[in-house]
Amino acid sequence: MKDVITIACGQFQPVFGDTTANLLKVKDFVEQAAANLIIFPELCASGYEFKGHRELQALALAPDSSEIRCLKEIARDFRTHIVLGLPERNSGKVYNSSILIEPSGKTTIYRKIHLFDREKRLFEPGNAEPSVVRTEIGRLGMMICFDWIFPEVVRILALKGAQIICHPANLVLQFCQRAMFARSVENGVFTATCNRVGAESRAGRTLNFTGASQILSNRGATLAQASDEKEEVIKAEIRPAEADNKMITTLNDVIGDRRIDYYKSLIV
Amino acid sequence: MKDVITIACGQFQPVFGDTTANLLKVKDFVEQAAANLIIFPELCASGYEFKGHRELQALALAPDSSEIRCLKEIARDFRTHIVLGLPERNSGKVYNSSILIEPSGKTTIYRKIHLFDREKRLFEPGNAEPSVVRTEIGRLGMMICFDWIFPEVVRILALKGAQIICHPANLVLQFCQRAMFARSVENGVFTATCNRVGAESRAGRTLNFTGASQILSNRGATLAQASDEKEEVIKAEIRPAEADNKMITTLNDVIGDRRIDYYKSLIV
Numbered sequence: 001m002k003d004v005i006t007i008a009c010g011q012f013q014p015v016f017g018d019t020t021a022n023l024l025k026v027k028d029f030v031e032q033a034a035a036n037l038i039i040f041p042e043l044c045a046s047g048y049e050f051k052g053h054r055e056l057q058a059l060a061l062a063p064d065s066s067e068i069r070c071l072k073e074i075a076r077d078f079r080t081h082i083v084l085g086l087p088e089r090n091s092g093k094v095y096n097s098s099i100l101i102e103p104s105g106k107t108t109i110y111r112k113i114h115l116f117d118r119e120k121r122l123f124e125p126g127n128a129e130p131s132v133v134r135t136e137i138g139r140l141g142m143m144i145c146f147d148w149i150f151p152e153v154v155r156i157l158a159l160k161g162a163q164i165i166c167h168p169a170n171l172v173l174q175f176c177q178r179a180m181f182a183r184s185v186e187n188g189v190f191t192a193t194c195n196r197v198g199a200e201s202r203a204g205r206t207l208n209f210t211g212a213s214q215i216l217s218n219r220g221a222t223l224a225q226a227s228d229e230k231e232e233v234i235k236a237e238i239r240p241a242e243a244d245n246k247m248i249t250t251l252n253d254v255i256g257d258r259r260i261d262y263y264k265s266l267i268v
Numbered sequence: 269m270k271d272v273i274t275i276a277c278g279q280f281q282p283v284f285g286d287t288t289a290n291l292l293k294v295k296d297f298v299e300q301a302a303a304n305l306i307i308f309p310e311l312c313a314s315g316y317e318f319k320g321h322r323e324l325q326a327l328a329l330a331p332d333s334s335e336i337r338c339l340k341e342i343a344r345d346f347r348t349h350i351v352l353g354l355p356e357r358n359s360g361k362v363y364n365s366s367i368l369i370e371p372s373g374k375t376t377i378y379r380k381i382h383l384f385d386r387e388k389r390l391f392e393p394g395n396a397e398p399s400v401v402r403t404e405i406g407r408l409g410m411m412i413c414f415d416w417i418f419p420e421v422v423r424i425l426a427l428k429g430a431q432i433i434c435h436p437a438n439l440v441l442q443f444c445q446r447a448m449f450a451r452s453v454e455n456g457v458f459t460a461t462c463n464r465v466g467a468e469s470r471a472g473r474t475l476n477f478t479g480a481s482q483i484l485s486n487r488g489a490t491l492a493q494a495s496d497e498k499e500e501v502i503k504a505e506i507r508p509a510e511a512d513n514k515m516i517t518t519l520n521d522v523i524g525d526r527r528i529d530y531y532k533s534l535i536v
Contacts, residue, residue: 113527117517129530149454149522151419156533175453175488182450185443186417220443249385254417259381260535262397265424267528267535 004239005137007164007190008035009213009224012231013198016047017059019067025231026071030078033233036137041196042085042145042168043096048209049202050087053094056122060089063107068099075101081135083142085168093124098142098168100133108133108142113153116146132160138240141189145169148176148183148193152266158187158255163218163243167193170209174228177212185220188246188254190238192216197229218243272507273405275432275458276303277481277492280499281466284315285327287335293499294339298346301501304405309464310353310413310436311364316477317470318355321362324390328357331375336367343369349403351410353436361392366410366436368401376401378410382418400428406508409457413437416444416451416461420534426455426523431486431511435461438477442496445480453488456514456522458506460484465497486511 010029015021022045030038042048045067046059061067075082081102088097088109095111096119111126112119130153133140141157143165148154154165165183169176176193184191197211213226215236223236246255278297283289290313298306310316313335314327329335343350349370356365356377363379364387379394380387398421401408409425411433416422422433433451437444444461452459465479481494483504491504514523 113530114525117519120519125527126530129533146520149516150526151423151450151454152526152531152534155419156531159533179450179453182419182447185447186419248417251385251388252414257382258418258420259393262381262394263420263424263535265397265427266420267531 002036002137003241004237005036006235006237007192007215008033008038008233008235009192009194009215009226010038010040010233011194011197011211011213011226012041012044013196014041014044014047016049016200016202019045019059023067023070026084027074029233030074030080030082033235035080035235037081037164039166039168039192039194040082040084041194042170043087044084044168044196045086047200048170049200049207050122051203053122056087056094057089060087060094062089063109068107071101072105072107075103076105079103081137083166083168085144095126096123096144098144100140100142100166102135110142110144112144112147114147114150130156132157132162138163140164140166142166145171148179151183151186154183154187154189158189162189163240165189165191167191169193169195171195172207172209174210174212177214180214180216181220184216184218186254188218189243190216190218190240197231270304270405271509272505273304274503274505275460275483276301276306276501276503277460277462277483277494278306278308278501279462279465279479279481279494280309280312281464282309282312282315284317284468284470287313287327291335291338294352295342297501298342298348298350301503303348303503305349305351305432307434307436307460307462308350308352309462310438311355312352312436312464313354315468316438317468317475318390319471321390324355324362325357328355328362330357331377336375339369340373340375343371344373347371349405351434351436353412363394364391364412366412368408368410368434370403378412380412380415382415384414398424400425400430406431408432408434410434413439416447419451419454422451422455422457426457430457431508433457433459435459437461437463439463440475440477442478442480445482448482448484449488452484452486454522456486457511458484458486458508465499
């Protein structure tokens, strides 16, 4: 396990429907970042605003697709861990998913459990509790965009030992960027939110995405911050093991101090 | 039930050990605020830095004490709801508590369930799940200072129908003030954090409190914000019923969209 690693966010504007162009951008940014871990936006393989199910099905990727194989090669060639959002086709259903690709070629999928707005009409919601992946650079958790507003998600990942939250996003407001401070501090974890930039005018409306991707420390410090509008890579050096120290005073463990006997209402 | 109410925070510097002076300040600020609900800081009846158990026992107030009777009179005379922090003596134990006093004289106690730092050596921790009080001005929930860092607290209060979170505090950093945005937004509730100001040099150390009391809307907007250092009353007009609307898009209910089937790890 490495002591110090570099993590990055590759903030860009996907070209709707052009998976090849988007994966080339991913490769470009992986090379430019030269990081141990790089996070890309939600649905950045495809773009966001699908006109309907047919278009979504056409652009969805299966785990054994040539595109995923291509991403595995990139992760291997650059010895990096890649987290990236894609429409994932599986048994005829399409999920709003995030894939973690390790240099070894091992992949892990997380399927967004809290769908936002029109996504509810397009995607199958995720069907599993968020889980944590042990890698050679630390224990990683994934969530996607709107999952941020449910404190349960990062909490569950932290309880399962996550050190770094990998958070692909397509944010149209900047509420999330403001709130992630709380997620880092309340759980003592590193968070890396990678948002997209640019506008998408499709399906009769225009969405403007708000950039401002950010990497926060386990104590809530802003380690790196992208602009609102530019495509760019941001990076930070971190020690993932620092997230294992949950003591915020000599007497307070921000996880261990939880009073679960008095939290019963949370899941009824 | 009133449609529109005024809520206030009475930010001040308690005089350590002088309960009478502190309650006179409370009365003063109640009169000045002319609000339907006013929140005061944590432990503002006594001050914060107790040298030890003997001093704490001496300054702790019983629910039937003359001081609480005096507060009931103030609430009745000014037809207001008061929330205020005090060391509460009960069956020989002392809790870091918050009391809600309604104009009718009805009182409700909340005992802090997450104690901060040295408080663990002084106070008995609260021993009940946070609950919600139905009043003529809306459904109120209470939490105290460090409870903020546990998203479970406001979440439980919101699940139980709270519209307004009354939050007495003695904050030495400004992490909380920054994070309360998330608490409001993720639960769709109004929050009123009343912090104290000034320094206390006792028990061999000096604590500096950070003021910046704030009232946030159910959508995270800052409705009122106090200075870092001054004693002052801040106020906002709100419609408590707005907190019953949890829809943040036409398809997203920030409470109803919770996926509790996938939250089991929260309480194991």
